[in-house]
Amino acid sequence: MGGDYYGYRGVAAELLRSAGAVPGDRVEISSGGRRFAGILMPREALYGDRPFIVVKLDNGYNVGVRVSPDSVVRVLEKRRVVERKPMAAAGPGAKDLPRVKLLGTGGTIMSRVDYETGAVKPLLSVSDLLEWVPELRDIAAIDAAEILSIFSEDMEPRLWGRVAEHVYRALVDEGYDGVVVAHGTDTMAYTAAALAFAVRNPPAPIVLVGAQRSSDRPSTDSALNLVAAFLAAARGPFAESVIVMHGETGDGAAYVHRGVKARKMHTSRRDAFQSINDKPIAVIDPYSGEIRITGRILRRRGDPGGPVLMNRFEEKVALIKIYPGISPEVIDYYIDHGYKGLVLEGTGLGHAPNKLLGSIERAVEEDIVVVMTSQCLFGRVNMHVYATGRRYLHAGVLPGGDMLPETAYVKLSWALGVAGDPGEAKRLMLENIAGEYNPRHTLDLYPRWGI
Amino acid sequence: MGGDYYGYRGVAAELLRSAGAVPGDRVEISSGGRRFAGILMPREALYGDRPFIVVKLDNGYNVGVRVSPDSVVRVLEKRRVVERKPMAAAGPGAKDLPRVKLLGTGGTIMSRVDYETGAVKPLLSVSDLLEWVPELRDIAAIDAAEILSIFSEDMEPRLWGRVAEHVYRALVDEGYDGVVVAHGTDTMAYTAAALAFAVRNPPAPIVLVGAQRSSDRPSTDSALNLVAAFLAAARGPFAESVIVMHGETGDGAAYVHRGVKARKMHTSRRDAFQSINDKPIAVIDPYSGEIRITGRILRRRGDPGGPVLMNRFEEKVALIKIYPGISPEVIDYYIDHGYKGLVLEGTGLGHAPNKLLGSIERAVEEDIVVVMTSQCLFGRVNMHVYATGRRYLHAGVLPGGDMLPETAYVKLSWALGVAGDPGEAKRLMLENIAGEYNPRHTLDLYPRWGI
Numbered sequence: 001m002g003g004d005y006y007g008y009r010g011v012a013a014e015l016l017r018s019a020g021a022v023p024g025d026r027v028e029i030s031s032g033g034r035r036f037a038g039i040l041m042p043r044e045a046l047y048g049d050r051p052f053i054v055v056k057l058d059n060g061y062n063v064g065v066r067v068s069p070d071s072v073v074r075v076l077e078k079r080r081v082v083e084r085k086p087m088a089a090a091g092p093g094a095k096d097l098p099r100v101k102l103l104g105t106g107g108t109i110m111s112r113v114d115y116e117t118g119a120v121k122p123l124l125s126v127s128d129l130l131e132w133v134p135e136l137r138d139i140a141a142i143d144a145a146e147i148l149s150i151f152s153e154d155m156e157p158r159l160w161g162r163v164a165e166h167v168y169r170a171l172v173d174e175g176y177d178g179v180v181v182a183h184g185t186d187t188m189a190y191t192a193a194a195l196a197f198a199v200r201n202p203p204a205p206i207v208l209v210g211a212q213r214s215s216d217r218p219s220t221d222s223a224l225n226l227v228a229a230f231l232a233a234a235r236g237p238f239a240e241s242v243i244v245m246h247g248e249t250g251d252g253a254a255y256v257h258r259g260v261k262a263r264k265m266h267t268s269r270r271d272a273f274q275s276i277n278d279k280p281i282a283v284i285d286p287y288s289g290e291i292r293i294t295g296r297i298l299r300r301r302g303d304p305g306g307p308v309l310m311n312r313f314e315e316k317v318a319l320i321k322i323y324p325g326i327s328p329e330v331i332d333y334y335i336d337h338g339y340k341g342l343v344l345e346g347t348g349l350g351h352a353p354n355k356l357l358g359s360i361e362r363a364v365e366e367d368i369v370v371v372m373t374s375q376c377l378f379g380r381v382n383m384h385v386y387a388t389g390r391r392y393l394h395a396g397v398l399p400g401g402d403m404l405p406e407t408a409y410v411k412l413s414w415a416l417g418v419a420g421d422p423g424e425a426k427r428l429m430l431e432n433i434a435g436e437y438n439p440r441h442t443l444d445l446y447p448r449w450g451i
Numbered sequence: 452m453g454g455d456y457y458g459y460r461g462v463a464a465e466l467l468r469s470a471g472a473v474p475g476d477r478v479e480i481s482s483g484g485r486r487f488a489g490i491l492m493p494r495e496a497l498y499g500d501r502p503f504i505v506v507k508l509d510n511g512y513n514v515g516v517r518v519s520p521d522s523v524v525r526v527l528e529k530r531r532v533v534e535r536k537p538m539a540a541a542g543p544g545a546k547d548l549p550r551v552k553l554l555g556t557g558g559t560i561m562s563r564v565d566y567e568t569g570a571v572k573p574l575l576s577v578s579d580l581l582e583w584v585p586e587l588r589d590i591a592a593i594d595a596a597e598i599l600s601i602f603s604e605d606m607e608p609r610l611w612g613r614v615a616e617h618v619y620r621a622l623v624d625e626g627y628d629g630v631v632v633a634h635g636t637d638t639m640a641y642t643a644a645a646l647a648f649a650v651r652n653p654p655a656p657i658v659l660v661g662a663q664r665s666s667d668r669p670s671t672d673s674a675l676n677l678v679a680a681f682l683a684a685a686r687g688p689f690a691e692s693v694i695v696m697h698g699e700t701g702d703g704a705a706y707v708h709r710g711v712k713a714r715k716m717h718t719s720r721r722d723a724f725q726s727i728n729d730k731p732i733a734v735i736d737p738y739s740g741e742i743r744i745t746g747r748i749l750r751r752r753g754d755p756g757g758p759v760l761m762n763r764f765e766e767k768v769a770l771i772k773i774y775p776g777i778s779p780e781v782i783d784y785y786i787d788h789g790y791k792g793l794v795l796e797g798t799g800l801g802h803a804p805n806k807l808l809g810s811i812e813r814a815v816e817e818d819i820v821v822v823m824t825s826q827c828l829f830g831r832v833n834m835h836v837y838a839t840g841r842r843y844l845h846a847g848v849l850p851g852g853d854m855l856p857e858t859a860y861v862k863l864s865w866a867l868g869v870a871g872d873p874g875e876a877k878r879l880m881l882e883n884i885a886g887e888y889n890p891r892h893t894l895d896l897y898p899r900w901g902i
Contacts, residue, residue: 317776
C-alpha cells in the first residue's frame with residue numbers, strides 16, 4: 001500500500017495505481033458526486049500526502065480534486081506520445097559545425113513536465129536538450145548557460161543589460177557563430193529590441209526564441225521553434241537581433257522577425273509574433289533546413305563596424321497609453337518623480353488631448369525627453385497634419401515615426417542610459433539605429449482581415 | 452492692385468493672380484533662392500496682409516512661404532476636380548424614406564476647404580451636405596444637429612454621456628429610424644463602445660462615421676463613408692452601436708464593425724478600422740446599396756427590450772499599459788488619487804510583473820475595480836495557465852476575456868458610473884452587455900500577414 005506514485009502517496013496513489021493511470025493520460029475522476037475530466041498531472045512530492053489528484057482541465061487550469069477511498073478514477077484516453085517528423089537536413093560534418101551558445105532566461109520553452117519522474121524539469125543541460133530535440137546535433141555544436149530563471153513578465157531594463165552582456169561576450173570574447181536566447185514570450189519583443197540597441201554591430205545573429213505551448217502538449221511549438229532558432233543562429237546571414245517563432249503556415253515553418261519591428265499579437269496562437277511595419281526577414285523550413293530571405297537584411301555577418309556593448313538602460317522611463325479620460329496630473333506625476341523619459345502611445349497620427357499640453361510643455365522644460373507614438377501600431381506618426389499634432393511638436397515632443405510604442409520605450413530607456421545628456425538622447429531617438437524606423441512602407445505591410 | 456484673392460492680399464495676391472493660380476492647384480514658389488512645391492491653400496482673411504503664400508507639401512504639412520515682388524509662382528498642375536461615380540441605388544419613393552438624424556461632433560469628415568471662398572466650412576447644414584453628396588437624398592430624410600465641435604482626441608467620458616443622450620432622444624423621443632454620429636477617427640472606437648453601453652436596447656442602428664482623408668483630397672473617403680453610414684442607419688437590420696468606415700476592398704465597399712469590437716489599426720489608411728476578435732457585421736456596397744451580412748447580429752430592429760439611457764461615466768478610471776520597467780508606485784499613484792477603476796493592459800495571457808502584486812492587492816482592498824486585458828489585442832486573457840496569472844486572479848483582478856483594452860476601459864467607466872457599488876460594477880464587468888465578449892473564436896479571426 002502507498003509508496004510514491006508519480007509524486008502521489010496514500011489514497012490518491014492507490015486510486016491511480018488501480019486505474020492504471022499515468023500522468024499525461026486523460027482521466028475522469030468521480031468524487032463526492034462530482035465529475036472532473038482532464039489530463040492527469042504528476043504531483044509535487046511536497047504535497048504528495050494530501051488526498052488530492054491534480055488534473056489539467058481543457059481550459060488549461062490545473063485543479064486538485066479531493067478524493068477518498070470511495071472515489072473512482074477512470075482512464076478515458078492513454079497519453080498520446082507526441083510523435084514528431086524529424087527536422088533539419090543534416091549539416092556539414094560534425095567537425096565543421098558552427099558553434100552556437102544557448103542562453104537560458106526562463107519561460108515555457110525551457111521547461112517540461114517529465115511524466116516519468118513527475119518533476120517540472122528545466123531543459124538547461126545540453127544533454128537534456130539534445131535528448132529531447134536530437135536534430136540539433138546536426139545543426140550546431142551547442143554550449144548552454146542559464147543566465148536568468150524568471151517569468152518574462154518579470155523582466156526589467158537592468159536585466160536587459162545583463163542579457164546583453166552575456167550575448168556580447170559569447171559573440172565577441174568567446175567567438176560563437178550565433179547566440180540563441182530562450183525567453184518567455186510575454187516580453188520577448190521588448191528584450192529583442194533591447195539587445196538590438198545594446199549590442200551594436202553584432203558579428204553574428206542574436207536569436208530570441210520561445211514557445212506558446214509547453215512541451216507536454218501535443219500542439220507544442222517548442223521543438224520546431226528551437227530547431228529554427230538554431231538554424232538561424234548557426235547559418236542565418238543576418239547579424240541582427242531577431243525573434244524566431246512559429247509562422248503557422250500549413251507546413252510548419254518559422255518566421256524570422258526583426259527584433260525592433262516585432263510584436264506579440266495574440267495571447268495563445270503559435271504564430272503570435274508578427275512583424276509590424278516591416279516584413280519578416282526570413283522564413284525557415286525546419287524540415288529541409290532552408291532559410292528563405294523574405295525581407296531586408298540590414299546587417300550581415302562580416303559587415304564592417306566593430307561590435308560595441310552599450311548596455312546601460314535608464315529605469316526612469318514610462319510608456320503611457322493615451323485614452324479619452326486621461327488627466328494631466330498623470331503626466332505631472334512622472335515629472336515630479338524624477339522620470340527622464342516619457343513615451344506617449346497616442347491616438348491616430350500622433351495625438352493626445354489638448355488638455356495635456358501644459359503638462360507636456362512642463363516636462364520638456366524640465367529636460368524630460370518625450371516621444372510620440374501611435375496606439376494604431378500600423379502606419380507612422382505624422383504630427384504635421386492636424387493642429388493638435390503641430391502643437392505637440394511645437395512643445396518639443398519628438399515624433400516616433402513608424403516605431404512601435406514598445407520599441408520606442410526600450411529605445412528611450414537605452415538612449416537615456418548611454419547618452420551623456422538629454423540632447424544626445426534626443427539625437428539618438430531620431431537616428432535609425434537598428435532598423436526601428438522603416439522609411440518605406442508598402443501596401444502589403446498591413447495584414448488582411450478576413451470577412 | 453491688391454484686393455482680396457482667396458484671402459490673400461498685397462504681394463501674395465499679386466503673385467498668385469498673375470500666375471493664374473487658384474487654391475487646389477499644384478504650384479511651385481521660388482523665393483529667396485529656395486523652391487517649394489505643393490498644393491496652394493486659401494488664406495485665412497485675418498492673416499491675408501502678411502507676405503506669405505500657404506502651400507500643403509506632399510507630406511501633408513502646410514507651410515507659409517515668405518514672398519517678395521521678386522518671387523515667382525508657377526502653376527505645375529491645375530486643381531483636379533474630384534470626379535465621383537454616383538453611389539447608392541435609388542431607395543423607395545421620397546415620401547417613404549426612412550428618417551435619419553445626423554449628429555455632428557467634429558472631425559475631418561464634417562469640414563472641407565471651400566476653394567472658392569477660401570474658408571474651412573463645417574458641413575453641418577443639411578443643404579450643404581446634400582449639395583456635396585446628393586446621393587444621400589435617395590437614402591433618407593435627413594435632419595442634422597451639431598452637438599459638439601471638437602477634435603476627437605479631446606473627447607472625454609462626460610462628453611460620451613452627452614452624445615448618448617442626443618442619440619437616445621433621436622431614436623426614442625423623436626422616433627428616427629437611425630442615427631449617424633459624425634466623429635473624428637482618433638477616438639471613434641472609444642465613443643462607439645460608450646454608446647453601446649450607455650444606450651441599452653436601442654430600437655435602431657447607432658452609426659459612427661468619420662474620414663481618414665479630408666474631402667479636399669482626391670483619395671478622400673468621406674463621401675463613400677457617409678453614403679454607407681446613411682445606408683446602415685436607414686436600412687441596416689442591426690440595432691447596435693456600429694462603426695461604418697471604408698473597407699479598402701477593390702471596389703470600394705464599407706465595413707460595419709461592432710462598436711465594442713473595433714479598433715483604429717492604422718494611422719493613415721482608409722481601412723484603418725478593423726474588427727478584433729469578431730467579424731464585421733456587414734459589408735455595404737455604396738454603389739448598389741446592398742448590405743451583405745457577414746457576422747453576427749446581436750440585436751435587431753424591433754427586438755424586445757425597451758430602450759434605457761444609462762449615460763453616467765466615472766471619470767476616475769485609468770487605462771494602464773504594462774511594460775517591463777513599470778514601477779509599483781505608478782499603481783500607488785492611482786490608489787492615492789481616488790481612482791475607482793483600473794484597466795491593466797497586461798502582457799500575454801493577462802500578466803503583469805509580480806512586483807506590482809502588492810500594490811494591486813492594496814487597490815482591490817480599497818474597493819478599486821481592477822480588470823486585466825492583453826496588449827496582444829488578439830485572443831483572450833487566460834489567467835489560469837501560469838502562476839503569475841493565478842496570483843493576480845487570487846488578488847481579486849477580474850479577467851477581461853477577449854475584450855479590447857480600450858473597450859474594457861470604457862466599460863469600466865460606465866459600470867462604475869451606473870452601478871450603486873463596486874460589487875455591482877464587478878458583476879456588470881463580467882456580464883456580456885453589448886457583445887464585448889465573443890465566446891467563440893474561429894481561426895479566421897486572426898488576420899493574415901503577408902511575407
